[in-house]
Amino acid sequence: MPDFPTSRPVLAGKSARHGKGITLEALPEGHVLQVMGATTSADLRALLDSAGLTGSALRPAGYRQWYAVGDTPLDAQALQAIVTALPPGTYLSDQSHGRVRIRLSGTRATELLSKGTAVDLHDSAFSVGHTATTLFGHISVHLSRTGETEFELTVLRSFAEALYSELEELAA
Amino acid sequence: MSNHRLSTGGRIDRTRTIKFSFDGKALTGHPGDTLASALLANGIQLVGRSFKYHRPRGILTAGAAEPNALVTTGAGGRTEANTRATMIELHDGLIARSQNRWPSLAFDIGAANGLLSPFLSAGFYYKTFMWPAGFWEKVYEPLIRNAAGLGKATYEADPDAYEKCWAHCDLLVIGAGPAGLAAALTAGRAGARVLLADEGFALGGSLLTDGDATLTTILAELDALPNVQCLPRTTVIGWYDDNVFGAVERVQKHVALPDPHQPVERFWRIIAKQAILATGAEERPLVFGGNDIPGVMMASAMRSYLNRQAVAPGKRTVVFTTNDAGYRAAADLEAAGVDVAAIVDPRARSDAGWQGKAKVLANSCIVDAAGGKALRSVHIAGASGTQTIEADALAMSGGWSPIIHLACHRGAKPVWSERHAAFLAPERQEGLTIAGAASGHASTSACLGDGARKAAEALAAIGFARVEPTFLSADDTQAAATPFWYVKGSKGKAFVDYQNDVHLKDLGLAVREGYGDVELAKRYTTNGMATDQGKLSNINAIGILAEARGVSPAEVGTTTFRPFYTPVSFGALTGTSRAKHFQPARKSPLHEWAKKNGAVFVETGLWYRSAWFPRAGETTWRESVDREVLNIRKNAGLCDASTLGKIEIFGKDAATFLDRVYCNGFAKLPVGRARYGIMLREDGLIYDDGTTSRLSEDHFFMTTTTALAAGVLTHLEFCAQTLWPELEVHFASSTDQWAQMAIAGPKSRAILSEIVDEDISDAAFPFMSARTVSLFGGNLEGRLFRISFSGELAYELGVPAGYAESVADAIMQAGAKHDICAYGAEALGVLRIEKGHVTHAEINGTVTPGDLGFGRMVSTTKPDFIGKAMLTREGMQAADRPRLVGVKPINPETSFRTGSHILADGAAATLENDQGYVTSSCFSPNLGHTIGLALINNGPERLGEKVMIWNGLRNEFTEGVICSPVFIDPENEKLHA
Amino acid sequence: MASLITCPHCGQRPKEEFTIKGDASLTRPAPDAGPDVWYDYVYLRSNPKGLHKEYWHHSSGCRRWLIVERDTVTHKVHSVTDAALTKLGGAA
């Protein structure tokens, strides 16, 4: 019987990078749940809370789509509990391994992001809590403003290294 | 070499000296200089040779329109050809070289072209080098390219960084002269998000020359406003749909050694709610003989050098002007103590109220300028006869043309204004307003007022209430301008387009030969086709054409303005997308596992796929692949299948939906089962294939080919959202969520049984089973599929991507005693060809299900599916269509290549006799010879027929025989083991 | 060609985020509509001067199919709606 399997974060080798006015760091590969269907942000928030995921952020991702994300991995039972609680016509796809989160913070964060995305990130247009699925250069990302000078990028796992390396270069 | 720098004045920092070189000569200048002003200060007038005739050329302008002073800067990978000396900010270590001369600038062999000038007149491209045809490529073109031309690009890689960025603003102001500054200040005070871009390194435009005191105040206030961003050294190069502007910022083109962490140029895409075009006006050259001799300069340029850099290009200057500007230049020259020999004015009487020392020669023209590499004298003809005046500099002004380039990028046509004797663009277009001299205003106060007023109006249009203009509108008591297109009676060449060496007679010839239309004349004479796009020449050419045709310039019209306004480097357009960032690399979750197992990778689209896993002693890829293939058929192998597209399909109508997108049935697929499916295009031809499994009543899991992963998802979304929006179905791409491993070979069950907790015997988990399974004693959940691409007993195991490497290690460990090996895409290819399985080599956009032997899979009972209607049309079912078969060489020692064509035995090797082609081929280590899949006319009816396999490109012929496409285990005994 | 499309779900985005499919005024015929009707649907396209409705997919954004009505002469975008919601008669 082989050893107990372990998960290897795709950006495991990357240490946080601090540039002038920029900090770049890979976030823990916790959970990323893609929810689709005829529900609302409020209902989903309540559902996550009642499932004990009060620390998870719920982020709109377009028409009838959301991501619920957090730093802790969920086991099969926890996941199943959420799926069972979903209202009819609402579906969940576990993307905890398919999407990787990267945090970008600092006073120059918006300036750096404007080198990749056409979304207007001015405070008046993209305040804290705003999200956008957009292109960063050639790579599709889900972008969230998590603080005054703090953003999170969620990217497909297979693109994570390429995106991180591009961000590192721009952050230098 | 005399010093032309005045002892006082100018906006230069005399306390600092900048060292640079021109044609190897060490020179100095000061901060605030451009390369052009520094050369002039050093007494250097001759800076280049002209394109066609190799005539000596000097500095004509002080700005972006410069047609003559094109130099090559930098060295090695930083070499940049054709940069305008007038736009280069002087910096320490700048290396500049003149162009288009050999062996030297002063003595240029190519100047002999001047002697050939009868053959180089307008249309010479079309006339002189017509015959014989074969001479064009081998003789004429190299000759012309050698003789005519610009600087040479370097072959070395550019070591510098470039980047792109996006910007958003309420108001973009293009040009920081009086109108632009007033507009920016007005909008800035109103709290709008303002971007102010100017191509110069100093903001101010004409205020820099005029020495207006308001400039310092305005700049200080703009600087203090947090909502205003000033972008000096930034040229707005294009206006695009939806008010998007392109701009290039020269971030570090003015430093000797760029900071490697900063780009040298930044390409901006600016999304502006409103924009003010305040680009000013361009002074027109006058067309007379020898108007290109070094020392001849635009009057405004001479003023600029005088007032900004304290440089007097000449010791004794003559002024030739048709308007006030020449008098302003003369006044500034005299104020600086420079001798003005005469002011020559073709008008009857000057209305400038000239009070200076120089004599005014009214009703007069400079007919010819004399001199070789420097101006010596001018020949003047007027009412009172002719005279020759000695001068080493000439300031000319033929009036003003508003710079409306950007305003016409989206199709607006310039309109001729008699009052301005100039073409004007529509003053207001949606999102763009022209202000200041660019809209025909002349005085500084009028431009300030106009900029302020138009900014206020533009902001009002986007909801800013009651914006106060910062400057009051001023009357512009501008006299009507009189156009003056060329001087009559010149003996020497009178240049219209300096950069392309088009002179007055060329345009006359064009009209006489029937090419008088402005667009035809442009191409016939090449006027306006150089890198300066005719900034100085177009208007004079239009005037000359108009006069020759006896019509108004309005009737001649302009040629089309197109982006870019000035040349843009490839670096800026490329941004960061170069070298390893040329395109993003996609890595499989098993990438590291493959790497440590020695994989050789191959790029497939963006993916890096493991191609084969060489072992010690193997010297060719074939040895590795043959070993992998044989081992899988004998023992087992593990292959990374993660790059296959994976789509989760949810919804109560998911089954109905799948029934409509696949040509075979899916609605009745039981939970826990997988099915091979074929998707057609609406034209009835196959789009993609793959396996789809039902994981629960309302949850399916689809796999696609690697190539079409993105395309299939888009197709499904199109069908669901636009064709059948009433169906409840949702898609989530899970390609990246699941690491997918193919475990194939007779030992695969034994190996997997050590990992998978459930019973996976043939009885419990038969062929085409698909289930969520427990792994490692309940420590992990995965998805197990009993499907096979190789034809062996095989499984695909999906695990969450992070666990990929760990699980693959475990499988390899468990498989060690069964001699498992890692295998790559190449072995997979051989295995599937041996089994007759198709890929996109066969699904080539021309095949129907029937062509590939899937005819009976197509549902006849489903009421509708994509492609159903067109699949029944004539010809789609014809027996003589190219259909899938196998081919093999008659002599197993011989082989053939993919792409080879099939000829009937004995038929001549002609296209008419082509009967199909080999879609895939490989060496089969199991059979010991080459095998192939082929699409051959009526193929399945011709099994056993001898054919010739013909590779026309390499002239190879191989005798072959048509056979079944299934070379291994046609009874599927191994599959169902 | 428009430079910016205002996605009803995502807001103003550059054209790079979208993929264009073509005429959005076509209706998929019934399976038994006959060869001529199908031939028209699959192969024949008009190339209108002026207003034109097209399918645009917000492929790097919300992945919704949109109907973009734009002017092929002026390039002005007149409306952008969600295709499914429009067809279902709802607001987009």
Ligand SMILES: [Zn+2]
């Ligand atoms: Zn969208």
